[in-house]
Amino acid sequence: MTAIIGVIFLVGPSFMHGSIIGTLGPALRPAGWAALALGAVLLGLHYFLSRRASPPEQEHPVQQPSAAKPSRPAPSSSADNARREPVLAPSTSQSTPSPSASEPQREQQWSPAVLAAIEWRRFEALCEALYAQAGFTTRSQSHGADGGVDIWLHSKHSDVPRIVQCKHWQSKAVGVKEMREFFGVMASHQLKGGTYVTSSTFSAEALAFAKDNGIHAQDGAALLKLIDQRTPEQQAVLLAVAYEGEYWRPTCANCGTKMVEKNSSRSGGSFWGCANYPKCRGRTISMSKASSPA
Known part of the structure; x- marks a missing residue:
């Protein structure tokens, strides 16, 4: 308003020649300039105060995610993937053991096939049971030098x-x-x-020597005949031991x-060997017949 009054004092007398205001024009110019300057100061002060009172504008307003679209995770970098534990899908393939090392079919009752299927240590455990x-009252040991007992x-x-x-x-007769x-x-x-037990047979000379x-x-x-004389419950126990x-x-x-x-590098065939070789140098056994080691 003060600036408007100052403009009127400066410009108004020039349009009113011959009137009292026109004659007072030169006298009103200093007051007009003062009013115009005061108005300019007041306008500048008002602009400064209004800028301080209003909050500053955000240069980068935060945008809230839309409820309609769920936010997607940012793609991970190769470095992030390297630090994460790999997730392995369950394998559908299973290793199949070789026919020679696979478990034979179990018999449901005693027969020569049971004696043929078990290994030498199971045979000794069967006899002990x-x-x-x-x-x-029995006493035995599972391995090591037994002194022939x-x-x-x-x-x-x-x-x-x-x-x-x-x-x-299996097929070799005790001589x-x-x-x-x-x-x-x-x-x-x-x-x-003493008693000598075998899963196979004895030669005629061996039987004659044993009798004498x-x-x-x-x-x-x-041996199978002796097992057959046991009760069904005892036979089941012996079969479980075997x-x-x-x-x-x-x-x-x-x-x-x-x-x-x-596998043998010489013959190209297979055989049973100790898993602790070369720390253990026990005897090997033929792959086709898991007979006694001695």
């Missing part, structure tokens, strides 16, 4: 123990050589009787660990 059912039998009816030698052979070695073990313990030297020779057929664990995979006679299938 059978004698335990007969009332003997696989099982010690103690009876409450006698102070003299009885020793048992077990030979898990007189093996029988003589067992007789030597009996003599070293000052024993006049107090050795009870028991082949696979006689099929315990990896019953088809031979045990290392030296360290007692299960053997693994290995």
